[in-house]
Amino acid sequence: xxxxxxxxxxxxxxxxxxxxxxxxxxxxxxxxxxxxxxxxxxxxxxxxxxxxxxxxxxxxxxxxxxxxxxxxxxxxxxxxxxxxxxxxxxxxxxxxxxxxxxxxxxxxxxxxxxxxxxxxxxxxxxxxxxxxxxxxxxxxxxxxxxxxxxxxxxxxxxxxxxxxxxxxxxxxxxxxxxxxxxxxxxxxxxxxxxxxxxxxxxxxxxxxxxxxxxxxxxxxxxxxxxxxxxxxxxxxxxxxxxxxxxxxxxxxxxxxxxxxxxxxxxxxxxxxx
Ligand SMILES: [Zn+2]
Ligand SMILES: [Zn+2]
Numbered sequence: 001x002x003x004x005x006x007x008x009x010x011x012x013x014x015x016x017x018x019x020x021x022x023x024x025x026x027x028x029x030x031x032x033x034x035x036x037x038x039x040x041x042x043x044x045x046x047x048x049x050x051x052x053x054x055x056x057x058x059x060x061x062x063x064x065x066x067x068x069x070x071x072x073x074x075x076x077x078x079x080x081x082x083x084x085x086x087x088x089x090x091x092x093x094x095x096x097x098x099x100x101x102x103x104x105x106x107x108x109x110x111x112x113x114x115x116x117x118x119x120x121x122x123x124x125x126x127x128x129x130x131x132x133x134x135x136x137x138x139x140x141x142x143x144x145x146x147x148x149x150x151x152x153x154x155x156x157x158x159x160x161x162x163x164x165x166x167x168x169x170x171x172x173x174x175x176x177x178x179x180x181x182x183x184x185x186x187x188x189x190x191x192x193x194x195x196x197x198x199x200x201x202x203x204x205x206x207x208x209x210x211x212x213x214x215x216x217x218x219x220x221x222x223x224x225x226x227x228x229x230x231x232x233x234x235x236x237x238x239x240x241x242x243x244x245x246x247x248x249x250x251x252x253x254x255x256x257x258x259x260x261x262x263x264x265x266x267x268x269x270x271x272x273x
Pocket of ligand 1: 011063
């Protein structure tokens with residue numbers, strides 16, 4: 001079985017752990033938070049940080065990478081040296097990743113590659129649609145057949161991403177912004193265009209649509225529909241924590257689905273079993 005610990009989610013910093021509940025080992029997805037927050041939230045989650053076996057980097061933006069160096073040095077003091085999986089184009093585009101690259105084992109990450117095996121789990125990267133040098137989401141599978149889908153920082157859900165997110169028990173799905181709040185807010189026009197574009201972030205209605213489609217198709221194909229859905233990368237300026245929840249509830253209502261709906265927060269832990 002899998003557990004998901006969203007340590008932080010949002011434009012100020014992102015980090016999540018996918019734990020193999022049978023062994024207590026885990027994979028860290030992104031590290032855009034400071035060491036203190038990382039260690040505190042691992043503790044709160046009941047997860048031993050020394051059991052991190054791999055770090056998967058979705059893309060090079062600072063909110064996903066800025067804490068990586070300090071956290072890896074902190075883990076080294078615990079005798080933990082996880083392999084970092086990151087795309088070479090992301091390293092080339094990020095001084096934070098270049099600084100880390102000399103100190104740890106790095107393996108390339110690309111879409112469509114064979115599974116990344118770590119923590120007794122298998123992670124399958126798929127490309128997302130984002131204005132980064134390269135960007136990815138993940139499907140993670142446990143030996144007992146449990147599965148999780150993870151997608152943030154994507155302006156649209158491509159058909160490849162959509163396929164990877166089918167038949168999972170836990171779904172971490174970006175629900176970044178309310179379109180009206182974004183358009184009427186203070187951001188400069190070019191930033192608004194960027195966020196709303198197909199290389200930006202998924203809006204609340206896009207999350208509704210994706211969840212409804214996944215449930216409807218799963219039912220038709222006899223696959224699993226998600227039992228727990230976590231709204232991710234929620235904007236603190238262009239959203240609140242009620243709207244993404246309502247958006248996901250609406251997706252469930254449209255598809256007559258039934259799942260727990262949770263939010264990933266910027267400043268506190270969300271754990272899903
Ligand atoms: Zn981001
Ligand atoms: Zn980004």
